[in-house]
Amino acid sequence: MLKHNSILNLDTDERMHIGTYLLEQINDYMTHIRGVRVSPELSVDEVAEYVRRISFEHPVSAREAIYHILEGLRQYQVHTPHPRYFGLYNPRPNFMGIMADTITAAFNPQLAAWSHAPVAVEIENYVLKEIASKFGYSAEAADGTFTTGGAEANLTAVLTALVHYFPSYAKEGLRSLPTHPVMYASAESHHSLVKAARSCGLGTDSLRIITTDSEMHIDVPALHHQIQVDRAAGYTPFLIIATGGTTGAGAIDPINEIANLAEREQLWLHVDAAYGGASVFAPEMLDLLHGIDRADSITFDAHKWMSVPMGAGIYITRHKDILHRTFSITADYMPKEGVDLDVIDPFTHSIQWSRRFIGLKVYLSLVTAGWEGYRSMVQHQTEMGNRLRRELACSNWKVVNDTILPVVCFTDFNIQSKIQSNFASFICQEILRSGQAWISVYEINKVPVLRACITNYDSTEEDIMVLMELLNGARAEYLKRHPNGLS
Amino acid sequence: MLKHNSILNLDTDERMHIGTYLLEQINDYMTHIRGVRVSPELSVDEVAEYVRRISFEHPVSAREAIYHILEGLRQYQVHTPHPRYFGLYNPRPNFMGIMADTITAAFNPQLAAWSHAPVAVEIENYVLKEIASKFGYSAEAADGTFTTGGAEANLTAVLTALVHYFPSYAKEGLRSLPTHPVMYASAESHHSLVKAARSCGLGTDSLRIITTDSEMHIDVPALHHQIQVDRAAGYTPFLIIATGGTTGAGAIDPINEIANLAEREQLWLHVDAAYGGASVFAPEMLDLLHGIDRADSITFDAHKWMSVPMGAGIYITRHKDILHRTFSITADYMPKEGVDLDVIDPFTHSIQWSRRFIGLKVYLSLVTAGWEGYRSMVQHQTEMGNRLRRELACSNWKVVNDTILPVVCFTDFNIQSKIQSNFASFICQEILRSGQAWISVYEINKVPVLRACITNYDSTEEDIMVLMELLNGARAEYLKRHPNGLS
Numbered sequence: 001m002l003k004h005n006s007i008l009n010l011d012t013d014e015r016m017h018i019g020t021y022l023l024e025q026i027n028d029y030m031t032h033i034r035g036v037r038v039s040p041e042l043s044v045d046e047v048a049e050y051v052r053r054i055s056f057e058h059p060v061s062a063r064e065a066i067y068h069i070l071e072g073l074r075q076y077q078v079h080t081p082h083p084r085y086f087g088l089y090n091p092r093p094n095f096m097g098i099m100a101d102t103i104t105a106a107f108n109p110q111l112a113a114w115s116h117a118p119v120a121v122e123i124e125n126y127v128l129k130e131i132a133s134k135f136g137y138s139a140e141a142a143d144g145t146f147t148t149g150g151a152e153a154n155l156t157a158v159l160t161a162l163v164h165y166f167p168s169y170a171k172e173g174l175r176s177l178p179t180h181p182v183m184y185a186s187a188e189s190h191h192s193l194v195k196a197a198r199s200c201g202l203g204t205d206s207l208r209i210i211t212t213d214s215e216m217h218i219d220v221p222a223l224h225h226q227i228q229v230d231r232a233a234g235y236t237p238f239l240i241i242a243t244g245g246t247t248g249a250g251a252i253d254p255i256n257e258i259a260n261l262a263e264r265e266q267l268w269l270h271v272d273a274a275y276g277g278a279s280v281f282a283p284e285m286l287d288l289l290h291g292i293d294r295a296d297s298i299t300f301d302a303h304k305w306m307s308v309p310m311g312a313g314i315y316i317t318r319h320k321d322i323l324h325r326t327f328s329i330t331a332d333y334m335p336k337e338g339v340d341l342d343v344i345d346p347f348t349h350s351i352q353w354s355r356r357f358i359g360l361k362v363y364l365s366l367v368t369a370g371w372e373g374y375r376s377m378v379q380h381q382t383e384m385g386n387r388l389r390r391e392l393a394c395s396n397w398k399v400v401n402d403t404i405l406p407v408v409c410f411t412d413f414n415i416q417s418k419i420q421s422n423f424a425s426f427i428c429q430e431i432l433r434s435g436q437a438w439i440s441v442y443e444i445n446k447v448p449v450l451r452a453c454i455t456n457y458d459s460t461e462e463d464i465m466v467l468m469e470l471l472n473g474a475r476a477e478y479l480k481r482h483p484n485g486l487s
Numbered sequence: 488m489l490k491h492n493s494i495l496n497l498d499t500d501e502r503m504h505i506g507t508y509l510l511e512q513i514n515d516y517m518t519h520i521r522g523v524r525v526s527p528e529l530s531v532d533e534v535a536e537y538v539r540r541i542s543f544e545h546p547v548s549a550r551e552a553i554y555h556i557l558e559g560l561r562q563y564q565v566h567t568p569h570p571r572y573f574g575l576y577n578p579r580p581n582f583m584g585i586m587a588d589t590i591t592a593a594f595n596p597q598l599a600a601w602s603h604a605p606v607a608v609e610i611e612n613y614v615l616k617e618i619a620s621k622f623g624y625s626a627e628a629a630d631g632t633f634t635t636g637g638a639e640a641n642l643t644a645v646l647t648a649l650v651h652y653f654p655s656y657a658k659e660g661l662r663s664l665p666t667h668p669v670m671y672a673s674a675e676s677h678h679s680l681v682k683a684a685r686s687c688g689l690g691t692d693s694l695r696i697i698t699t700d701s702e703m704h705i706d707v708p709a710l711h712h713q714i715q716v717d718r719a720a721g722y723t724p725f726l727i728i729a730t731g732g733t734t735g736a737g738a739i740d741p742i743n744e745i746a747n748l749a750e751r752e753q754l755w756l757h758v759d760a761a762y763g764g765a766s767v768f769a770p771e772m773l774d775l776l777h778g779i780d781r782a783d784s785i786t787f788d789a790h791k792w793m794s795v796p797m798g799a800g801i802y803i804t805r806h807k808d809i810l811h812r813t814f815s816i817t818a819d820y821m822p823k824e825g826v827d828l829d830v831i832d833p834f835t836h837s838i839q840w841s842r843r844f845i846g847l848k849v850y851l852s853l854v855t856a857g858w859e860g861y862r863s864m865v866q867h868q869t870e871m872g873n874r875l876r877r878e879l880a881c882s883n884w885k886v887v888n889d890t891i892l893p894v895v896c897f898t899d900f901n902i903q904s905k906i907q908s909n910f911a912s913f914i915c916q917e918i919l920r921s922g923q924a925w926i927s928v929y930e931i932n933k934v935p936v937l938r939a940c941i942t943n944y945d946s947t948e949e950d951i952m953v954l955m956e957l958l959n960g961a962r963a964e965y966l967k968r969h970p971n972g973l974s
Binding site for chain 2: 091170
């Protein structure tokens with residue numbers, strides 16, 4: 001019979017042995033990532049069978065288990081750390097971020113009470129204040145919380161805005177209100193807002209989806225009009241969500257203009273800058289989010305453009321007491337050592353209770369790369385995006401979105417004119433099948449186009465050129481098969 | 488000027504160098520943990536100053552940064568991995584769990600779409616089904632999702648129960664309902680339910696707090712009565728939450744009896760077994776949670792008694808379609824490769840959207856320790872709890888809670904009779920000041936008592952004896968200072 005301590009309680013040599021083996025494997029993965037297929041073959045049965053190959057009734061050695069997992073991940077995942085993963089906003093995690101998650105797991109600090117993990121809480125506070133300052137908030141007024149990601153940060157925004165406008169929401173709930181609250185976001189905003197509308201009890205009908213203009217920005221006159229319509233119909237508008245870098249096309253809503261409207265209409269303004277927020281790290285891009293300092297709250301995901309491992313979401317607000325009013329609870333079983341100290345227990349400021357030390361990967365990345373390192377990274381990726389646009393133009397592809405963020409949506413001009421709706425999906429499948437790169441399909445004005453985004457600090461001009469070759473090759477193949485496909 | 492790639496993009500030698508240094512440090516921490524003070528001195532300014540010693544304007548080397556963090560954590564956190572941390576349900580993380588979080592950070596799989604991380608999704612499905620089976624659910628019917636922790640799992644339970652009884656909740660919200668929903672939990676239940684009541688729009692008034700009996704179990708007749716009162720007043724009861732191992736005293740509600748009531752009253756039964764759920768791994772303890780297979784949903788935290796790093800919460804239900812009905816959304820930007828496959832995209836089943844690969848630490852622990860390893864661990868900790876009870880009795884302390892879980896609440900019988908309310912807090916402070924162990928104070932029937940819980944697979948009889956010496960010493964000191972303190 002296995003003793004409980006035979007594996008749960010490894011001795012020091014075993015830990016070094018296993019840890020070194022894993023470190024070598026991870027290092028090898030990061031070093032030779034360009035030799036790995038970016039996207040896997042998708043066979044449901046094969047993957048499920050692979051996973052179930054080891055039974056919990058018949059445990060295996062640590063080394064065997066690690067080998068099994070690493071082989072599984074190598075074969076069966078999209079390799080987001082690959083420099084030719086031109087995909088959603090999933091970065092190649094930087095090594096210090098990986099080390100931070102290892103430290104977090106080993107020291108396992110409990111971020112509920114300040115007194116339980118003072119250094120962890122203070123590190124998170126420090127990082128939050130610094131990032132708030134980058135967004136133009138005063139460090140004194142700013143408050144915030146780390147979240148699992150943008151979805152939790154956006155839900156936090158909806159809840160804080162509700163409590164701000166309807167103080168009885170927390171105790172008496174929505175049914176006690178004399179009026180029906182409604183909120184606003186664009187058709188290009190992140191769908192986590194739809195989830196937030198459900199989870200907070202308002203229901204998705206209370207989220208008014210505002211149309212966008214030709215460049216996929218929220219249509220401010222349409223937004224204004226909808227607010228009037230709702231007021232006239234007896235609803236109570238309380239929240240506008242602007243997006244600073246949409247998921248699809250990297251569009252940035254005119255934040256300052258929306259801030260003017262929100263001010264006039266006395267609404268809470270939340271800016272979902274989960275991805276695009278990092279542009280404030282590059283001084284020459286600061287104007288992109290002009291007006292964000294006027295937002296009541298902001299979502300920013302460090303696990304996107306800051307290249308730390310998932311999930312490191314951030315919610316920031318300039319209303320110092322609102323998180324407390326929304327989430328504060330006392331509980332008998334919580335440690336009392338901090339009661340007389342002038343500190344905030346994290347569980348009184350978030351949807352979560354006990355949680356991981358999320359902020360360490362951001363801190364450890366910042367203390368080694370510095371703001372200057374991030375400025376340089378943001379600039380590099382922006383340049384790579386511009387390079388991709390130039391190469392696409394040279395090869396007769398047409399970029400169809402307008403953003404300076406490295407998110408590029410494109411199609412073939414001639415083919416598009418005949419609305420060959422299967423063209424984008426054919427090209428995308430060809431790229432994925434090659435295993436050499438990952439791009440996706442996104443619909444703009446109901447036309448499917450191709451989408452490639454620079455998410456990796458290690459993507460180079462050579463990687464862009466490989467993508468171009470693949471794209472041009474796939475298009476040639478398409479034209480061979482559809483000789484009448486040109487306009 | 489630093490180049491972006493000088494630190495974000497380390498070369499292979501640097502990664503090995505940094506990684507090995509960290510591995511040695513973590514191994515050293517785990518090996519020599521008994522020599523570390525369990526609880527830190529709490530000086531807010533000192534901690535804040537330590538954290539701000541490195542500025543993001545003046546980055547430091549990777550080695551310096553890691554040294555700084557590790558020193559900070561060593562000095563300024565409660566060491567939950569310490570074998571004499573007799574605290575809240577924060578375990579010493581097992582080494583395979585730490586390795587799992589490192590792998591997760593390095594491979595950074597994105598758990599939103601199945602097609603993006605098939606092996607990760609299938610691993611989570613496998614673990615969920617296996618754990619559901621342990622709770623007596625049929626593997627076919629069971630569905631679930633990993634969460635950050637119990638708070639998110641409990642909120643998920645409230646949301647699924649709402650959607651089950653009020654299908655219009657998701658779209659039209661609470662204000663559209665012809666009736667006011669109310670739910671029930673005991674006074675000893677976890678306060679995350681209070682947060683859940685706020686976050687879902689019902690408001691905390693809708694959570695009826697039911698009194699407990701002398702052993703801190705929910706008072707079933709009182710529960711039944713409150714349901715009748717609410718129905719008579721026009722409210723609509725929809726959910727009972729039973730607790731399988733309360734945070735304070737490890738009390739287990741009579742689940743089967745509550746299941747009978749829930750069935751008669753046609754209410755959703757959720758069991759919060761965040762900590763106590765692991766007792767099903769030890770066959771001789773199975774009866775403790777008798778009836779849990781009848782629950783509509785269950786919360787279980789692998790980062791508690793399964794000794795994996797935080798946060799690894801689990802929500803399980805036997806209603807196969809309810810997560811889908813609660814959270815399913817389609818979004819244009821999500822990968823489409825999985826559309827024709829018979830798979831479930833995780834983001835359609837949870838509050839979160841993209842998220843970390845939470846399940847790996849549970850899988851990697853289970854494939855190496857096996858169910859047998861966990862059985863043995865649960866037994867070991869239960870034995871240590873019993874040992875502590877015996878030693879307390881021998882030294883004339885009185886255990887005041889009744890549970891077979893290793894959660895021991897106690898006081899001095901003679902002193903308690905005079906209701907010396909500062910006694911418990913004095914003893915607790917003495918223990919914490921010693922740096923040799925960590926216990927806490929918890930109020931039972933408004934009397935503060937001491938609470939010690941075995942959360943660590945490495946706590947031994949010697950550790951129990953050290954705690955006893957500290958307790959007896961602190962009591963002697965108290966009596967010296969309060970010579971008339973005895974009854």
